[in-house]
Amino acid sequence: MPQSTAKIVQKTRIQHQNQALILKAALEVFSAFGYRGGTIDQIAKKCGLSKPNLLYYFKRKEDVYVAVLEATLAEWLEPLRGLDVNGDPIVELTRYVSEKLEISLKNPQASKLFANEILHGAPHIQKFLKGPLRDLVEEKSAVILEWVAQKKIAPVDPQHLIFAIWAVTQHYADFSVQVEAIMGSEPKPDRTRKAVIELLLRGLRA
Amino acid sequence: MPQSTAKIVQKTRIQHQNQALILKAALEVFSAFGYRGGTIDQIAKKCGLSKPNLLYYFKRKEDVYVAVLEATLAEWLEPLRGLDVNGDPIVELTRYVSEKLEISLKNPQASKLFANEILHGAPHIQKFLKGPLRDLVEEKSAVILEWVAQKKIAPVDPQHLIFAIWAVTQHYADFSVQVEAIMGSEPKPDRTRKAVIELLLRGLRA
DNA sequence: TTATTTCTTGATCAATTGGTCAAGAGTTGT
DNA sequence: ACAACTCTTGACCAATTGATCAAGAAATAA
Known part of the structure:
Protein backbone atom coordinates (compact mmCIF):
# COMPACT_ATOMS: atom_id res chain seq x y z
CA MET A 1 0.00 0.00 0.00
CA ARG A 60 -25.57 2.77 -14.10
CA LYS A 61 -27.71 4.07 -16.93
CA GLU A 62 -28.93 6.79 -14.63
CA ASP A 63 -25.36 7.97 -14.08
CA VAL A 64 -24.92 8.51 -17.81
CA TYR A 65 -28.16 10.41 -17.97
CA VAL A 66 -27.40 12.63 -15.01
CA ALA A 67 -23.94 13.35 -16.34
CA VAL A 68 -25.15 14.52 -19.73
CA LEU A 69 -28.01 16.40 -18.16
CA GLU A 70 -25.81 18.30 -15.76
CA ALA A 71 -23.42 19.13 -18.56
CA THR A 72 -26.20 21.13 -20.16
CA LEU A 73 -27.31 23.03 -17.07
CA ALA A 74 -24.40 25.41 -16.93
CA GLU A 75 -24.89 26.41 -20.54
CA TRP A 76 -28.56 26.84 -19.82
CA LEU A 77 -28.03 29.44 -17.11
CA GLU A 78 -25.28 31.38 -18.77
CA PRO A 79 -27.13 33.87 -20.99
CA LEU A 80 -29.39 35.11 -18.21
CA ARG A 81 -26.35 35.77 -16.01
CA GLY A 82 -25.31 38.54 -18.36
CA LEU A 83 -28.39 40.67 -17.83
CA ASP A 84 -26.83 43.89 -16.54
CA VAL A 85 -28.83 46.37 -14.53
CA ASN A 86 -26.56 49.17 -15.70
CA GLY A 87 -27.08 48.50 -19.37
CA ASP A 88 -29.90 49.75 -21.53
CA PRO A 89 -32.90 47.50 -20.85
CA ILE A 90 -33.93 46.96 -24.44
CA VAL A 91 -30.37 46.28 -25.50
CA GLU A 92 -29.86 43.88 -22.62
CA LEU A 93 -33.09 42.01 -23.15
CA THR A 94 -32.56 41.87 -26.88
CA ARG A 95 -29.17 40.34 -26.35
CA TYR A 96 -30.60 37.85 -23.90
CA VAL A 97 -33.39 36.75 -26.21
CA SER A 98 -30.98 36.51 -29.12
CA GLU A 99 -28.50 34.40 -27.21
CA LYS A 100 -31.15 32.12 -25.82
CA LEU A 101 -32.66 31.63 -29.24
CA GLU A 102 -29.32 30.99 -30.84
CA ILE A 103 -28.46 28.33 -28.31
CA SER A 104 -31.79 26.67 -28.89
CA LEU A 105 -31.28 26.63 -32.63
CA LYS A 106 -27.67 25.53 -32.44
CA ASN A 107 -28.11 22.81 -29.87
CA PRO A 108 -31.70 21.63 -29.97
CA GLN A 109 -30.74 18.29 -28.49
CA ALA A 110 -29.74 19.85 -25.20
CA SER A 111 -32.96 21.82 -25.16
CA LYS A 112 -35.00 18.72 -25.82
CA LEU A 113 -33.20 16.77 -23.16
CA PHE A 114 -33.92 19.49 -20.65
CA ALA A 115 -37.53 19.83 -21.76
CA ASN A 116 -38.10 16.12 -21.46
CA GLU A 117 -36.65 16.06 -17.98
CA ILE A 118 -38.92 18.83 -16.78
CA LEU A 119 -41.93 17.51 -18.63
CA HIS A 120 -41.67 14.33 -16.58
CA GLY A 121 -41.36 16.05 -13.26
CA ALA A 122 -37.67 16.90 -13.22
CA PRO A 123 -36.79 13.98 -10.93
CA HIS A 124 -33.07 14.49 -11.38
CA ILE A 125 -32.73 18.26 -11.20
CA GLN A 126 -35.03 19.37 -8.42
CA LYS A 127 -32.08 20.88 -6.63
CA PHE A 128 -30.99 22.78 -9.68
CA LEU A 129 -34.46 24.22 -10.19
CA LYS A 130 -35.03 25.21 -6.59
CA GLY A 131 -31.46 26.30 -6.07
CA PRO A 132 -29.28 28.00 -8.67
CA LEU A 133 -32.05 28.55 -11.19
CA ARG A 134 -34.47 30.02 -8.72
CA ASP A 135 -31.81 32.24 -7.19
CA LEU A 136 -30.76 33.57 -10.56
CA VAL A 137 -34.32 34.28 -11.61
CA GLU A 138 -34.90 36.11 -8.37
CA GLU A 139 -31.80 38.20 -8.91
CA LYS A 140 -32.68 39.10 -12.47
CA SER A 141 -36.30 39.77 -11.61
CA ALA A 142 -34.99 42.44 -9.30
CA VAL A 143 -33.02 43.89 -12.20
CA ILE A 144 -36.10 44.07 -14.36
CA LEU A 145 -38.14 45.59 -11.55
CA GLU A 146 -35.46 48.19 -11.11
CA TRP A 147 -35.79 49.12 -14.78
CA VAL A 148 -39.52 49.42 -14.33
CA ALA A 149 -39.05 51.61 -11.26
CA GLN A 150 -36.75 53.85 -13.24
CA LYS A 151 -39.42 54.08 -15.95
CA LYS A 152 -36.97 52.69 -18.47
CA ILE A 153 -39.43 50.02 -19.57
CA ALA A 154 -43.16 49.60 -19.27
CA PRO A 155 -44.48 47.86 -16.15
CA VAL A 156 -44.10 44.13 -16.48
CA ASP A 157 -44.20 41.04 -14.33
CA PRO A 158 -40.54 40.03 -14.36
CA GLN A 159 -40.99 36.34 -13.62
CA HIS A 160 -43.56 35.90 -16.31
CA LEU A 161 -41.44 37.85 -18.75
CA ILE A 162 -38.59 35.44 -18.13
CA PHE A 163 -40.93 32.49 -18.51
CA ALA A 164 -42.19 33.88 -21.78
CA ILE A 165 -38.68 34.31 -23.11
CA TRP A 166 -37.81 30.76 -22.20
CA ALA A 167 -41.03 29.37 -23.60
CA VAL A 168 -40.78 31.10 -26.95
CA THR A 169 -37.09 30.57 -27.58
CA GLN A 170 -37.11 26.92 -26.58
CA HIS A 171 -40.23 26.33 -28.58
CA TYR A 172 -38.21 26.44 -31.77
CA ALA A 173 -35.94 23.67 -30.52
CA ASP A 174 -38.35 21.49 -28.58
CA PHE A 175 -41.20 21.66 -31.08
CA SER A 176 -39.11 21.96 -34.20
CA VAL A 177 -41.08 19.16 -35.80
CA GLN A 178 -44.29 21.11 -35.39
CA VAL A 179 -42.74 24.36 -36.53
CA GLU A 180 -41.41 22.74 -39.66
CA ALA A 181 -44.66 20.94 -40.38
CA ILE A 182 -46.51 24.23 -40.29
CA MET A 183 -43.97 26.43 -42.02
CA GLY A 184 -43.28 23.78 -44.62
CA SER A 185 -39.54 23.86 -44.06
CA GLU A 186 -36.94 24.89 -41.54
CA PRO A 187 -37.63 28.46 -40.51
CA LYS A 188 -35.09 31.10 -41.46
CA PRO A 189 -33.14 31.82 -38.27
CA ASP A 190 -32.91 35.49 -39.02
CA ARG A 191 -36.59 35.96 -39.63
CA THR A 192 -37.32 33.97 -36.50
CA ARG A 193 -34.95 36.09 -34.44
CA LYS A 194 -36.49 39.34 -35.61
CA ALA A 195 -40.02 38.12 -35.09
CA VAL A 196 -39.36 36.78 -31.61
CA ILE A 197 -37.61 39.90 -30.44
CA GLU A 198 -40.40 42.08 -31.77
CA LEU A 199 -43.08 39.95 -30.21
CA LEU A 200 -41.51 39.73 -26.80
CA LEU A 201 -39.98 43.15 -26.41
CA ARG A 202 -42.00 45.62 -28.46
CA GLY A 203 -44.50 45.99 -25.67
CA LEU A 204 -41.80 46.91 -23.19
CA ARG A 205 -40.60 50.18 -24.62
CA ALA A 206 -41.45 52.78 -22.02
CA MET B 1 -73.98 -16.99 -41.16
CA ARG B 60 -51.72 -3.10 -28.97
CA LYS B 61 -50.20 -0.61 -26.57
CA GLU B 62 -49.72 1.73 -29.48
CA ASP B 63 -53.47 1.64 -30.18
CA VAL B 64 -54.20 2.87 -26.67
CA TYR B 65 -51.68 5.64 -27.08
CA VAL B 66 -52.95 6.76 -30.44
CA ALA B 67 -56.53 6.71 -29.20
CA VAL B 68 -55.84 8.95 -26.22
CA LEU B 69 -53.62 11.19 -28.30
CA GLU B 70 -56.20 11.72 -30.99
CA ALA B 71 -58.83 12.42 -28.39
CA THR B 72 -56.86 15.50 -27.40
CA LEU B 73 -56.24 16.86 -30.87
CA ALA B 74 -59.72 18.18 -31.46
CA GLU B 75 -59.68 20.09 -28.20
CA TRP B 76 -56.28 21.41 -29.15
CA LEU B 77 -57.47 23.02 -32.36
CA GLU B 78 -60.71 24.39 -31.10
CA PRO B 79 -59.77 27.77 -29.58
CA LEU B 80 -57.90 28.94 -32.66
CA ARG B 81 -60.92 28.14 -34.83
CA GLY B 82 -62.82 30.93 -33.16
CA LEU B 83 -60.50 33.70 -34.28
CA ASP B 84 -62.90 35.91 -36.21
CA VAL B 85 -61.66 38.34 -38.81
CA ASN B 86 -64.70 40.52 -38.25
CA GLY B 87 -64.14 40.92 -34.55
CA ASP B 88 -61.88 43.42 -32.84
CA PRO B 89 -58.32 42.07 -33.11
CA ILE B 90 -57.33 42.71 -29.51
CA VAL B 91 -60.56 41.25 -28.21
CA GLU B 92 -60.23 38.23 -30.44
CA LEU B 93 -56.61 37.59 -29.59
CA THR B 94 -57.21 38.17 -25.90
CA ARG B 95 -59.96 35.61 -25.95
CA TYR B 96 -57.77 33.16 -27.81
CA VAL B 97 -54.87 33.51 -25.41
CA SER B 98 -57.21 33.25 -22.44
CA GLU B 99 -58.87 30.12 -23.72
CA LYS B 100 -55.61 28.48 -24.63
CA LEU B 101 -54.14 29.27 -21.24
CA GLU B 102 -57.19 28.06 -19.41
CA ILE B 103 -57.14 24.75 -21.23
CA SER B 104 -53.48 24.33 -20.40
CA LEU B 105 -54.09 25.01 -16.74
CA LYS B 106 -57.20 22.88 -16.54
CA ASN B 107 -55.88 19.89 -18.43
CA PRO B 108 -52.10 19.89 -18.15
CA GLN B 109 -51.97 16.16 -18.79
CA ALA B 110 -53.26 16.54 -22.32
CA SER B 111 -50.79 19.33 -22.94
CA LYS B 112 -47.93 17.21 -21.63
CA LEU B 113 -48.98 14.24 -23.71
CA PHE B 114 -49.01 16.40 -26.80
CA ALA B 115 -45.70 18.05 -25.92
CA ASN B 116 -44.05 14.72 -25.37
CA GLU B 117 -45.27 13.41 -28.68
CA ILE B 118 -43.89 16.38 -30.59
CA LEU B 119 -40.70 16.48 -28.59
CA HIS B 120 -39.92 13.00 -29.83
CA GLY B 121 -40.61 13.71 -33.44
CA ALA B 122 -44.39 13.39 -33.54
CA PRO B 123 -44.25 9.90 -35.06
CA HIS B 124 -47.98 9.36 -34.61
CA ILE B 125 -49.43 12.71 -35.64
CA GLN B 126 -47.47 13.77 -38.68
CA LYS B 127 -50.66 13.87 -40.68
CA PHE B 128 -52.38 16.03 -38.12
CA LEU B 129 -49.52 18.50 -38.09
CA LYS B 130 -49.14 18.75 -41.83
CA GLY B 131 -52.86 18.57 -42.48
CA PRO B 132 -55.53 20.11 -40.28
CA LEU B 133 -53.15 22.03 -38.04
CA ARG B 134 -51.19 23.53 -40.87
CA ASP B 135 -54.33 24.45 -42.77
CA LEU B 136 -55.85 26.14 -39.78
CA VAL B 137 -52.71 28.11 -39.05
CA GLU B 138 -52.60 29.22 -42.65
CA GLU B 139 -56.19 30.35 -42.49
CA LYS B 140 -55.75 32.29 -39.28
CA SER B 141 -52.47 33.78 -40.40
CA ALA B 142 -54.43 35.33 -43.20
CA VAL B 143 -56.85 36.76 -40.66
CA ILE B 144 -54.03 38.35 -38.71
CA LEU B 145 -52.43 39.71 -41.85
CA GLU B 146 -55.76 41.22 -42.79
CA TRP B 147 -55.86 43.03 -39.45
CA VAL B 148 -52.36 44.31 -40.10
CA ALA B 149 -53.34 45.49 -43.56
CA GLN B 150 -56.28 47.33 -42.08
CA LYS B 151 -53.89 48.97 -39.58
CA LYS B 152 -55.92 47.55 -36.73
CA ILE B 153 -52.81 46.08 -35.15
CA ALA B 154 -49.12 46.71 -35.48
CA PRO B 155 -47.22 44.77 -38.15
CA VAL B 156 -46.50 41.28 -36.95
CA ASP B 157 -45.40 37.93 -38.34
CA PRO B 158 -48.59 35.92 -37.94
CA GLN B 159 -47.05 32.47 -37.82
CA HIS B 160 -44.55 33.45 -35.18
CA LEU B 161 -47.26 35.19 -33.20
CA ILE B 162 -49.23 31.97 -33.13
CA PHE B 163 -46.13 30.01 -32.17
CA ALA B 164 -45.46 32.46 -29.36
CA ILE B 165 -48.99 32.11 -28.04
CA TRP B 166 -48.72 28.35 -28.08
CA ALA B 167 -45.30 28.36 -26.50
CA VAL B 168 -46.17 30.66 -23.63
CA THR B 169 -49.55 29.22 -22.77
CA GLN B 170 -48.41 25.62 -22.89
CA HIS B 171 -45.32 26.47 -20.92
CA TYR B 172 -47.41 26.70 -17.77
CA ALA B 173 -48.69 23.19 -18.26
CA ASP B 174 -45.68 21.43 -19.73
CA PHE B 175 -43.10 23.01 -17.45
CA SER B 176 -45.29 23.39 -14.40
CA VAL B 177 -42.64 21.77 -12.25
CA GLN B 178 -40.15 24.43 -13.23
CA VAL B 179 -42.63 27.25 -12.83
CA GLU B 180 -43.53 26.07 -9.35
CA ALA B 181 -39.92 25.56 -8.36
CA ILE B 182 -39.13 29.14 -9.28
CA MET B 183 -42.28 30.81 -8.02
CA GLY B 184 -42.22 28.75 -4.84
CA SER B 185 -45.79 27.58 -5.27
CA GLU B 186 -48.49 27.17 -7.86
CA PRO B 187 -48.87 30.43 -9.72
CA LYS B 188 -52.11 32.34 -9.31
CA PRO B 189 -54.07 31.67 -12.52
CA ASP B 190 -55.41 35.18 -12.64
CA ARG B 191 -52.07 36.88 -12.30
CA THR B 192 -50.67 34.52 -14.89
CA ARG B 193 -53.47 35.31 -17.29
CA LYS B 194 -53.03 39.04 -16.98
CA ALA B 195 -49.27 38.84 -17.32
CA VAL B 196 -49.39 36.58 -20.36
CA ILE B 197 -51.94 38.69 -22.18
CA GLU B 198 -49.99 41.85 -21.49
CA LEU B 199 -46.72 40.31 -22.61
CA LEU B 200 -48.03 38.84 -25.81
CA LEU B 201 -50.49 41.47 -26.92
CA ARG B 202 -49.38 44.81 -25.58
CA GLY B 203 -46.99 45.26 -28.46
CA LEU B 204 -49.75 44.74 -30.99
CA ARG B 205 -51.93 47.73 -30.30
CA ALA B 206 -51.77 49.80 -33.44
C1' DT C 1 -84.40 -22.03 -20.66
C1' DT C 2 -81.09 -22.22 -24.18
C1' DA C 3 -77.91 -20.68 -27.47
C1' DT C 4 -74.87 -17.21 -28.85
C1' DT C 5 -72.07 -13.61 -28.22
C1' DT C 6 -69.33 -10.78 -25.27
C1' DC C 7 -66.25 -10.29 -21.58
C1' DT C 8 -62.53 -11.76 -18.29
C1' DT C 9 -58.38 -13.90 -16.68
C1' DG C 10 -54.46 -17.13 -15.14
C1' DA C 11 -50.79 -18.98 -17.26
C1' DT C 12 -47.37 -18.45 -20.35
C1' DC C 13 -44.08 -16.75 -24.04
C1' DA C 14 -40.50 -14.21 -26.39
C1' DA C 15 -38.02 -10.09 -26.66
C1' DT C 16 -35.82 -6.37 -24.54
C1' DT C 17 -32.85 -4.52 -21.34
C1' DG C 18 -30.11 -3.00 -17.22
C1' DG C 19 -26.52 -4.92 -15.06
C1' DT C 20 -22.67 -8.55 -13.52
C1' DC C 21 -18.47 -11.25 -13.84
C1' DA C 22 -14.40 -13.47 -14.80
C1' DA C 23 -10.90 -13.67 -17.82
C1' DG C 24 -8.06 -11.77 -21.09
C1' DA C 25 -5.84 -7.74 -23.75
C1' DG C 26 -3.54 -3.42 -23.57
C1' DT C 27 -0.96 0.26 -21.26
C1' DT C 28 2.20 2.31 -18.11
C1' DG C 29 5.86 2.97 -14.85
C1' DT C 30 10.17 1.00 -13.03
C1' DA D 1 11.44 -7.41 -18.95
C1' DC D 2 8.34 -7.32 -15.33
C1' DA D 3 4.69 -6.04 -12.47
C1' DA D 4 0.76 -3.40 -11.62
C1' DC D 5 -2.85 -1.20 -13.22
C1' DT D 6 -6.27 0.02 -16.73
C1' DC D 7 -9.28 -1.27 -20.25
C1' DT D 8 -12.29 -4.49 -22.98
C1' DT D 9 -15.49 -8.13 -23.89
C1' DG D 10 -18.31 -12.57 -24.48
C1' DA D 11 -21.32 -14.92 -21.82
C1' DC D 12 -24.73 -14.75 -18.76
C1' DC D 13 -28.55 -13.37 -15.41
C1' DA D 14 -32.90 -11.53 -13.63
C1' DA D 15 -36.52 -8.37 -14.15
C1' DT D 16 -39.68 -6.08 -17.03
C1' DT D 17 -42.94 -5.95 -20.47
C1' DG D 18 -45.84 -6.37 -24.69
C1' DA D 19 -48.59 -9.81 -26.33
C1' DT D 20 -51.10 -14.54 -26.84
C1' DC D 21 -54.36 -18.18 -25.81
C1' DA D 22 -57.50 -21.35 -24.13
C1' DA D 23 -61.01 -21.80 -21.10
C1' DG D 24 -64.41 -20.18 -18.22
C1' DA D 25 -67.82 -16.41 -16.51
C1' DA D 26 -71.22 -13.08 -17.62
C1' DA D 27 -74.42 -10.84 -20.42
C1' DT D 28 -77.70 -10.91 -24.19
C1' DA D 29 -80.93 -12.61 -27.60
C1' DA D 30 -83.96 -16.47 -29.04
Missing part, protein backbone atom coordinates in the same frame (compact mmCIF):
# COMPACT_ATOMS: atom_id res chain seq x y z
CA PRO A 2 2.52 2.58 -1.14
CA GLN A 3 0.61 5.72 -2.04
CA SER A 4 -0.25 6.94 1.42
CA THR A 5 -3.72 8.43 1.02
CA ALA A 6 -6.91 7.42 -0.70
CA LYS A 7 -7.12 6.38 -4.31
CA ILE A 8 -6.33 9.28 -6.56
CA VAL A 9 -9.03 9.71 -9.17
CA GLN A 10 -6.95 11.23 -11.87
CA LYS A 11 -8.41 10.70 -15.30
CA THR A 12 -6.51 8.76 -17.88
CA ARG A 13 -6.37 10.02 -21.44
CA ILE A 14 -8.50 7.07 -22.49
CA GLN A 15 -11.01 7.79 -19.77
CA HIS A 16 -11.34 11.38 -20.81
CA GLN A 17 -11.76 10.42 -24.42
CA ASN A 18 -14.27 7.64 -23.91
CA GLN A 19 -16.38 9.55 -21.42
CA ALA A 20 -16.65 12.34 -23.94
CA LEU A 21 -17.72 9.85 -26.60
CA ILE A 22 -20.32 8.41 -24.28
CA LEU A 23 -21.75 11.76 -23.28
CA LYS A 24 -22.03 12.85 -26.88
CA ALA A 25 -23.84 9.68 -27.88
CA ALA A 26 -25.99 9.79 -24.77
CA LEU A 27 -27.16 13.29 -25.60
CA GLU A 28 -28.26 12.16 -29.03
CA VAL A 29 -30.06 9.11 -27.72
CA PHE A 30 -31.71 10.58 -24.64
CA SER A 31 -32.79 13.76 -26.41
CA ALA A 32 -34.42 11.71 -29.14
CA PHE A 33 -36.07 9.00 -27.06
CA GLY A 34 -36.16 10.30 -23.49
CA TYR A 35 -34.64 8.67 -20.47
CA ARG A 36 -36.76 5.56 -20.48
CA GLY A 37 -36.84 5.30 -24.24
CA GLY A 38 -33.10 5.45 -24.70
CA THR A 39 -31.07 2.32 -24.04
CA ILE A 40 -27.46 1.89 -23.09
CA ASP A 41 -27.16 -0.54 -25.97
CA GLN A 42 -28.04 2.27 -28.35
CA ILE A 43 -25.55 4.59 -26.74
CA ALA A 44 -22.82 1.98 -26.71
CA LYS A 45 -23.35 1.11 -30.33
CA LYS A 46 -23.44 4.78 -31.33
CA CYS A 47 -20.02 5.44 -29.84
CA GLY A 48 -18.48 2.13 -30.81
CA LEU A 49 -18.06 0.70 -27.33
CA SER A 50 -19.35 -2.56 -26.01
CA LYS A 51 -22.11 -2.34 -23.42
CA PRO A 52 -19.98 -3.67 -20.54
CA ASN A 53 -17.28 -1.26 -21.55
CA LEU A 54 -19.67 1.65 -21.37
CA LEU A 55 -20.78 0.46 -17.94
CA TYR A 56 -17.15 0.43 -16.91
CA TYR A 57 -17.15 4.21 -17.21
CA PHE A 58 -20.66 4.82 -15.85
CA LYS A 59 -21.90 2.18 -13.46
CA PRO B 2 -77.27 -15.23 -40.59
CA GLN B 3 -76.64 -11.50 -40.59
CA SER B 4 -76.08 -10.88 -44.24
CA THR B 5 -73.38 -8.21 -44.36
CA ALA B 6 -70.11 -7.62 -42.55
CA LYS B 7 -69.77 -7.61 -38.80
CA ILE B 8 -71.50 -4.66 -37.27
CA VAL B 9 -69.20 -2.82 -34.89
CA GLN B 10 -71.79 -1.40 -32.59
CA LYS B 11 -70.41 -0.62 -29.16
CA THR B 12 -71.79 -2.37 -26.14
CA ARG B 13 -72.47 -0.44 -22.96
CA ILE B 14 -69.58 -2.29 -21.31
CA GLN B 15 -67.29 -1.50 -24.20
CA HIS B 16 -68.13 2.16 -24.02
CA GLN B 17 -67.58 2.24 -20.30
CA ASN B 18 -64.32 0.30 -20.22
CA GLN B 19 -62.79 2.13 -23.13
CA ALA B 20 -63.47 5.37 -21.35
CA LEU B 21 -61.82 4.01 -18.22
CA ILE B 22 -58.81 2.92 -20.21
CA LEU B 23 -58.40 6.22 -22.02
CA LYS B 24 -58.60 8.15 -18.79
CA ALA B 25 -55.97 5.99 -17.12
CA ALA B 26 -53.83 6.01 -20.25
CA LEU B 27 -53.79 9.80 -20.31
CA GLU B 28 -52.54 9.88 -16.75
CA VAL B 29 -49.87 7.30 -17.36
CA PHE B 30 -48.60 8.43 -20.76
CA SER B 31 -48.57 12.10 -19.83
CA ALA B 32 -46.52 11.33 -16.75
CA PHE B 33 -44.07 8.83 -18.20
CA GLY B 34 -44.24 9.23 -21.97
CA TYR B 35 -45.09 6.55 -24.46
CA ARG B 36 -42.14 4.31 -23.80
CA GLY B 37 -42.12 4.99 -20.10
CA GLY B 38 -45.74 4.11 -19.55
CA THR B 39 -46.74 0.46 -19.37
CA ILE B 40 -50.02 -1.23 -20.05
CA ASP B 41 -49.67 -2.90 -16.66
CA GLN B 42 -49.78 0.53 -15.07
CA ILE B 43 -52.78 1.53 -17.10
CA ALA B 44 -54.59 -1.72 -16.43
CA LYS B 45 -53.96 -1.50 -12.71
CA LYS B 46 -55.03 2.15 -12.62
CA CYS B 47 -58.42 1.38 -14.12
CA GLY B 48 -58.96 -1.92 -12.35
CA LEU B 49 -58.80 -4.18 -15.38
CA SER B 50 -56.54 -7.11 -15.94
CA LYS B 51 -53.89 -6.69 -18.58
CA PRO B 52 -55.38 -9.23 -21.01
CA ASN B 53 -58.72 -7.58 -20.51
CA LEU B 54 -57.30 -4.21 -21.45
CA LEU B 55 -55.75 -5.78 -24.51
CA TYR B 56 -59.15 -7.12 -25.41
CA TYR B 57 -60.29 -3.56 -26.02
CA PHE B 58 -57.08 -2.26 -27.59
CA LYS B 59 -55.02 -4.89 -29.34
